[in-house]
Amino acid sequence: IDISTNINGIKISSCIMNASGILCCTEKELYNLMMSSSGAVVTKSCTIKPRKGNLKPRYFEWKGGSINSMGLPNLGIDFYLNFLEKKNSKKPFLLSISGLSIEENYLILRKANISSNMNAIELNLSCPNLLEKDKILGYDFSKISDFLENLFQFYKKPLGVKLPPYFEDFHFRKMAFILNKYPIYFVTCINSLPNGICIDINKESVVIHPKKGFGGIGGLSIKPFALANVRKFYTYLRKDIPIIGCGGICTGKDVFEYILCGASAVQIGTQFLKEGIPVFDRLIKELITILKNKNYSSLNSFKGKLNVF
Numbered sequence: 001i002d003i004s005t006n007i008n009g010i011k012i013s014s015c016i017m018n019a020s021g022i023l024c025c026t027e028k029e030l031y032n033l034m035m036s037s038s039g040a041v042v043t044k045s046c047t048i049k050p051r052k053g054n055l056k057p058r059y060f061e062w063k064g065g066s067i068n069s070m071g072l073p074n075l076g077i078d079f080y081l082n083f084l085e086k087k088n089s090k091k092p093f094l095l096s097i098s099g100l101s102i103e104e105n106y107l108i109l110r111k112a113n114i115s116s117n118m119n120a121i122e123l124n125l126s127c128p129n130l131l132e133k134d135k136i137l138g139y140d141f142s143k144i145s146d147f148l149e150n151l152f153q154f155y156k157k158p159l160g161v162k163l164p165p166y167f168e169d170f171h172f173r174k175m176a177f178i179l180n181k182y183p184i185y186f187v188t189c190i191n192s193l194p195n196g197i198c199i200d201i202n203k204e205s206v207v208i209h210p211k212k213g214f215g216g217i218g219g220l221s222i223k224p225f226a227l228a229n230v231r232k233f234y235t236y237l238r239k240d241i242p243i244i245g246c247g248g249i250c251t252g253k254d255v256f257e258y259i260l261c262g263a264s265a266v267q268i269g270t271q272f273l274k275e276g277i278p279v280f281d282r283l284i285k286e287l288i289t290i291l292k293n294k295n296y297s298s299l300n301s302f303k304g305k306l307n308v309f
């Protein structure tokens with residue numbers, strides 16, 4: 001049973017990897033991922049300078065998943081480029097970047113343009129936890145269009161994008177139309193659902209400190225929306241743009257559902273934080289059991305073949 005995948009030439013031994021942001025910020029975390037069964041290593045979205053992130057509590061788990069307003073804590077682009085230079089592993093690395101402004105993204109990309117050891121950039125267009133005033137870039141179609149137009153003038157290396165969830169067909173068509181104009185290496189759907197709140201009824205309060213308790217929702221409860229985003233982009237994107245699914249994956253069955261919707265690989269966020277490194281071996285085992293029972297030999301046997309009535 002082959003559960004490897006190929007993202008535009010990047011061969012990934014197992015289609016299951018970590019999601020950006022989860023246990024992938026420090027040298028130790030990146031090393032652990034590099035040595036794990038995660039098919040690739042996705043780094044914490046980085047900025048030009050190190051950031052401490054938001055005040056705590058900034059993460060909370062509930063039965064439906066997680067809420068976070070981390071505020072982009074990371075060690076800065078130079079740390080991640082340096083880690084990539086000195087790593088001695090063949091495992092693919094996706095370097096996630098999330099500048100606080102278009103200009104900062106250009107600065108970071110110019111630095112990344114020099115590095116040879118990363119397999120691709122995952123350009124985060126969907127951080128939901130910046131200041132109230134900041135819109136989610138992924139929802140500003142004209143800004144994105146201009147940004148990508150300028151970006152691809154100078155950035156010629158593999159680059160994919162991480163998108164926020166969309167909910168209307170028009171938005172999927174609009175975003176796919178923009179992305180289809182560029183050499184986009186992959187699309188990761190979705191980032192957390194923006195600006196939810198979770199409540200503690202004993203304290204009669206919100207559960208996280210930043211932004212009056214509003215934060216990105218991840219985990220189990222967002223899976224239906226994430227599957228829908230994968231399916232929509234699988235329908236509207238150029239066939240040569242692979243999709244990486246992300247959102248609420250807890251079991252091998254969930255992984256199967258994403259591939260059925262058209263994903264070529266998946267990323268594990270909240271469940272990875274809950275379970276740690278062993279989550280990858282468990283999901284691989286569960287997925288292989290499902291493929292065996294269904295007599296499928298590889299992902300291509302069923303990828304995108306979701307039946308509709």
Ligand SMILES: C=Cc1c(C(=O)O)[nH]c(=O)[nH]c1=O
Pocket residue numbers: 021045068069070071072073098124126127128129191192216
């Ligand atoms: C990069 C910042 C992000 C963060 C964060 O650092 O607050 N949380 C998310 O759920 N998604 C993000 O993209």
